[in-house]
Amino acid sequence: MIALGFLISVRINYRICLFYKIRFRRSFMKEINIQCILLTSLAFLMGLSQFIVVGILNNLSDSFHISISYMGGLVTLFALVYAITTPIINLSVGHTPLYRVLIIFFMMFAIGNLLTAIANDFAMLIVSRILTALASGPSISIAITFAAAIAPIEKRSWMVSWVFSGFSIASVFGVPLGTWISDNLNWRFIFWAIFSLSLILVFFINHLLPHNLKQSGNGGLIQQLTILSNKHILLGITIPVFNFAAIYTIYTYLKPLLIYKFSFSHNLIIFILFFYGFCGLISNQISGRIANVDWMKNLQKFLLIQIISLITIFLIGNFKWLSLIAIFTMALTMSVQNSPIQLYYMQIAKIHYPQSLVLASSFNSIFSNVGVAIGSAMGGYTVSSFGLGYLGLTGSIFSLLAIYVLILLNRESAN
Helix, strand or coil: CHHHHHHHHHHHHHHHHHHHCCCCCHHHHHHHHHHHHHHHHHHHHHHHHHHHHHHCHHHHHHHHCCCHHHHCHHHHHHHHHHHHHHHHHHHCCCCCCHHHHHHHHHHHHHHHHHHHHHCCCHHHHHHHHHHHHHHHHHHHHHHHHHHHHHCCHHHHHHHHHHHHHHHHHHHHHHHHHHHHHHHHCCCHHHHHHHHHHHHHHHHHHHHHCCCCCCCCCCCCHHHHHHHHHCHHHHHHCHHHHHHHHHHHHHHCCHHHHHHHHCCCCHHHHHHHHHHHHHHHHHHHHHHHHHCCCCHHHHHHHHHHHHHHHHHHHHHCCCCHHHHHHHHHHHHHHCCCCHHHHHHHHHHHHHHHCHHHHHHHHCHHHHHHHHHHHHHHHHHHHHHHHCCHHHHHHHHHHHHHHHHHHHHHHHHHHHC
């Protein structure tokens, strides 16, 4: 069934690519479509491997006899390893052909999921998630670099948004299917499927992506890090931190919230997770649309909606259907930042710091995972100290900080 979700994701992205109709020569159009599908499929598997833990948190807790709040630390651990190791690895890429780097790290990703599938104790599970996180960061960074490089400039925002949509498609199809498999069969089957499909994609990476793409510029490690002295970059990287901290305060504990707070049945939870992921997919498409049209002001509006949604979850938590609507509304806002902020980083890098292009391409994913780590940790603290009903209040504080930083960035850019 995971394979079915994977095939559905491929089909959806093929339709998306055709829908927007990049108007180039027919042969070039076909090549772009195929590469688009490949890169989005990579993101789908990486998103599934990361997000599925949320859908099977209860099952993992039962298998390894660990409390749910403690098991939720896996989400925090994954995000921290991702955020810490990705920039270090990306700084060392140098002039190595990027397709080779992608193959190496996607093989590591496959092995990490294999180890998760065969983990017989909690320590081995932790090691497997560390390896998977370590490989995921460089892989998605390079996938985004390929997307920005192979797309014509007027369609670059769409191409990047399609890659990010792979994560949303993982939420739409992969997480609900994986949750169903975990509840009815065994959670280990999910990671066996990810391992097998990853090996297939390694073959296509080698045959379909250009072999001559390398990082430009001749700067060493210190020169690459100079991009972090740019005040627009420093302000910009805090936006995904606060945005995803807000979202993951709720999302990490969404299944326990649905079960223990709202008392939804397991079958209904599968549908809820599906619709949540569908809202995330729409959020990614909105992201591509606002990337080139006054994105800062548009993003402020969506973050305001996010704050209202989170406060609503806190205030009317006893009305489960109204709270569910607020959760879905929150999901519509979670990925709106992706394309505009990522292209913002890369535009600054391309003009002023060409030696830092691969590093800049990883900023959104790196600092989103910093936000995931903060949000999941604060969510765990909130659950253990105050209860599930206070998650919305904690998340709304981070959303408020995101809006504040975005207003500052807008003023700096205007000046």
